[in-house]
Amino acid sequence: WSNTGNMTEIRMEHTASLLQNGKVLVTAGFYDDTHLNSSELYDPLTGSWTSTGSMNQGRDGHTASLLPNGKVLVTGGIGEQDYLNHAELYNPSTETWTVTNSMKDKRNFAAACLLADGNVLVTGGFNGDTILDSVEVYNPSTEIWTTTGYMAEARDGHTASLLPNGKVLVAGGFSRHTFQNTAELYHPSTGTWTTTNSMKDRRDYHTATVLTNGNVLVTGGSYGGITQNSAELYDFSTETWKTVGTMNNARHNHQAVLLNDGKVLVTGGSNGSRALHTAELYDPSTELWTTIGNMNNARDYHTACLLTDGNVLVAGGSGDSTDLNTAELYSPSIRTSITIDKMNNIQDGHKISH
Secondary structure: OOOOOOOOEEEEOOEEEEOOOOOEEEEEEEEOOEEEEEEEEEEOOOOEEEEEOOOOOOOEOOEEEEOOOOOEEEEOOEOOOOEOOOEEEEEOOOOEEEEEOOOOOOOEOOEEEEOOOOOEEEEOOEOOOOEOOEEEEEEOOOOEEEEEEEOOOOOEOOEEEEOOOOOEEEEOOEEOOEEOOOEEEEEOOOOEEEEEOOOOOOOEOOEEEEOOOOOEEEEOOEEOOEEOOEEEEEEOOOOEEEEEEEOOOOOEOOEEEEOOOOOEEEEOOEOOOOEOOOEEEEEOOOOEEEEOOOOOOOOEOOEEEEOOOOOEEEEOOEOOOOEOOOEEEEEOOOOEEEEOOOOOEEEEOOEEEO
16 A cells, blocks of 8 residues: 555644544654644544644643543643643533643653542653653643652653553663663552662563553664664562563664554564664464564554554554555454555654553
């Protein structure tokens, strides 16, 4: 398949969120010295994209979290004038954005995680001067932010994963001029942090996927200009890490999605010199990696999210020579990729929130 002309806006460093109605919300991003405030919706029933309300603040490098009430909380990033502590809410029923209270700290490339009680934990990030170890929690009922403890390590480009016991595992990232292999746990009941065992490899811009048994699969990432193909598994009951084979391709800025059958689909990313069109599956029962059919386009900085029908939507990103407005669907039942309609805007560097 091929692109069908240019979109109205190219975007990178934006977000994508699967809504409760099954549609996918894509927000903001950066292009041509402009921090975008536009957003759009993908409808799986029609395979089409439509523009939706514009945010109050243009931004990129932000986070987006689906709340229990169905709204989406967008936080931080960088805007036209400065790094942002600004936050706002998207209401799918009205397709409108409203400003909510701002975070205490400005944060770009932070990691956000929905807690078991419905609050949102936002960790670390870069404020324009320094990488942060500060952490805050957003209460959707009161729309108030509360500072809660400090991580043992300042970090950005890290991951944050909700464990079955309600704790949050934060792993990797970059801090103090070094790539991190350290990991730590947030305890919501006390608002405190404790260190846990470190990963085998240092990495940032990796992925972390919570498996059906509650353990966390970490894949790829970069370290000192070297792209990793290693994968590790964190056992939340013993707080230990073990290596689980190596991916067939080294990659960072890739995406990983937990499928309905418990396997993990890893797509695209960069090997340090070019965008990848390869995809592979991790099987937790065998701890083995297998390659599957290639995507129709090489892409990194893309999104991949599990739709309600069990298929995976892969959208946008940066290709071998150009940014992409294309999107494709992966069907686990037939293990191939099929082309769907283009988005209204090129999507590059976005993330998915769960």
